[in-house]
Amino acid sequence: MTWNKLLCNLRELQLTGTLSGGQSFRWTHNKENNEWIGVFSKTLWKLRENDDHLQYQVIASLHNLSKTSNKKKNTDFAKLLKDYFRLDVNLGEYYKEWSEKDELFEKACKQFYGIRMLRQEPVENLFSFICSQNNHISRISTMVEKLCTHYGEKICEYEGETYYTFPEVEKLSALGVETELRNLGFGYRAKFIQKSAAQIVEWGGEEWFDSLQNMKYKDAKQELMKLHGIGPKVADCICLMSLNHLEALPVDTHVYQIAAQNYLPHLRGKKNVTEKMYTEIGDHFRMLYGDMAGWAHTVLFCADLKKFQQQDTECNNSNGKPKKRKKVS
DNA sequence: TCGGCACCTGGATT
DNA sequence: AAATCCAGGTGCC
Secondary structure (H helix, E strand, O other), X not given: OOXXXXXXXXXXXXXXXXXXXXXXXXXXXXXOOOEEEEEEOOEEEEEEEOOOEEEEEEEEEOOOXXXXXXXXXXXXXXXXXXXXXXXXOOHHHHHHHHHHHOHHXXXXXXHOOOOOOOOOOHXXXXXXXXXXXXXXXXXXXXXXXXXXXXXXXXXXXXXXXXXXXXXXXXHHOOOOHHHHHHHOOOOOHHHHHHHHHHHHHHXXXXXXHHHHHHOOHHHHHHHHOOOOOOOHHHHHHHHHHHOOOOOOOOOXXXXXXXXHHHOOHHHOOOOOOOHHHHXXXXXXXXXXXXXXXXXXXXXXXXXXXXXXXXXXXXXXOOOOOOOOOOOOO
């Protein structure tokens, strides 16, 4: 199969940080050939990057394109990909702007160029982040995959793996789902998933999600928080990552640490983040970075992720033990 | 409104 | 090897 190309400078898109930085949990990296494989929009994609292009293959798709010609299909897939990575946004310009506004960003962004905010599908985004609470990225990924294999639709088999779409909300809203998910190891999140799915179906499903995109950010967030198992943090993740509210800024333990350490010293040493602190931290970053603060925050978040820190292989500090974590400072 | 605690589980670390 | 820690939080009191 030949590779299709989208013009895109290397500095504008970094696949590693963007696809494995905790936004989406369905991409896997093949280190042998530096290719990424994953599913979105009912389609199995293979991606790779070079100096001036994002290259892609559509391995298989259930996307509703059956009546269109091949040529039309190709442009449609290209459009899906452009939308997904928001390639219309000139990220270099924003990095420059955020760097001018903030010294910490300026430092962090050097190593972490090209971190893009994906435009994800709301359903996948919402249920993935219900799974994310009190959880690590590796286990979140296995849980999301379980949702797909058990409730999704088969797309194809490819190189020994079977690939599935992310399930429809209706599938997750069925009554037996809570018990099934508990048996699959979802723990207390099982109830949140089934309950939220039922609420969403009741409120109109896809149309309800559409209405959230058209609302103001704060209204959309309030709506999302009516769902069982969705608090301020996950609501912000959904606003930011799939509802096009780029000023939404999820405050988790990492972001709290970054904020207390570098900007808001009076918040240091608190046990947990109260709603009031949450708002203060978010507002601070919004004041600092402007109306795409959530995107800027994601770059800082990536820089702070342990998996992207350089491994300390030598005992080079005073107590003779490797450093646990490199702090952003 | 605020603070504190229980909550499922299994990677990761010790 | 076995034990312990803890993870991009939320609901409830």
